[in-house]
Amino acid sequence: MDSTLIQEIQQFTSNHTVMVIAWFALLIALVMNIYQGLTSKFKIINNAETTRLINKEEGVVFDLRTDDEFKHGHIIDSLHVLPSDIKGKNIHYIEKYKARPVILVDTNGMTSNASAALLTKQGFEKVYVLKDGISGWHAEKLPLIKKHK
Numbered sequence: 168m169d170s171t172l173i174q175e176i177q178q179f180t181s182n183h184t185v186m187v188i189a190w191f192a193l194l195i196a197l198v199m200n201i202y203q204g205l206t207s208k209f210k211i212i213n214n215a216e217t218t219r220l221i222n223k224e225e226g227v228v229f230d231l232r233t234d235d236e237f238k239h240g241h242i243i244d245s246l247h248v249l250p251s252d253i254k255g256k257n258i259h260y261i262e263k264y265k266a267r268p269v270i271l272v273d274t275n276g277m278t279s280n281a282s283a284a285l286l287t288k289q290g291f292e293k294v295y296v297l298k299d300g301i302s303g304w305h306a307e308k309l310p311l312i313k314k315h316k
Contacts, residue, residue: 207284208287208294209287209295210295211295212270212295213298214304225267226268226269226270227244227245227246228242228245228271229248230246231250232274232301240311241272241301242272243312245272248261253282253289264291266292267293268293268295271283271294271296272300272301272304273297275299275300276296276303283296
């Protein structure tokens with residue numbers, strides 16, 4: 168039985184090499200994603216949790232998008248913070264928020280993780296990333312403001 172199963176696996180693998188490689192790549196990516204989620208010092212949150220942090224725990228939103236994207240519409244009272252400022256440790260203007268919940272917002276929730284990791288290393292205690300970014304916020308028809316703050 169064992170040798171028959173091994174032969175079938177070998178035959179399947181040789182007939183479907185690309186698919187087997189793709190499955191292994193997906194498995195590795197999934198394991199890495201789970202590991203990163205368990206070991207990271209920041210948390211990915213949804214719109215409801217973001218609203219709760221803002222309203223109940225004095226959370227502050229750092230919008231990491233470009234100037235034009237920020238002016239086009241951002242979450243009320245959010246601060247425009249450039250990822251390059253975080254990377255270059257030019258964060259004197261946001262250091263007063265180190266003990267408060269900080270929610271990072273980008274366009275689609277995909278680019279904030281690097282800035283979140285840097286902020287935790289720079290002493291921010293409660294760092295969160297908005298899942299799906301401003302796109303997810305807008306899709307749920309949550310309020311945006313269009314004047315520059």
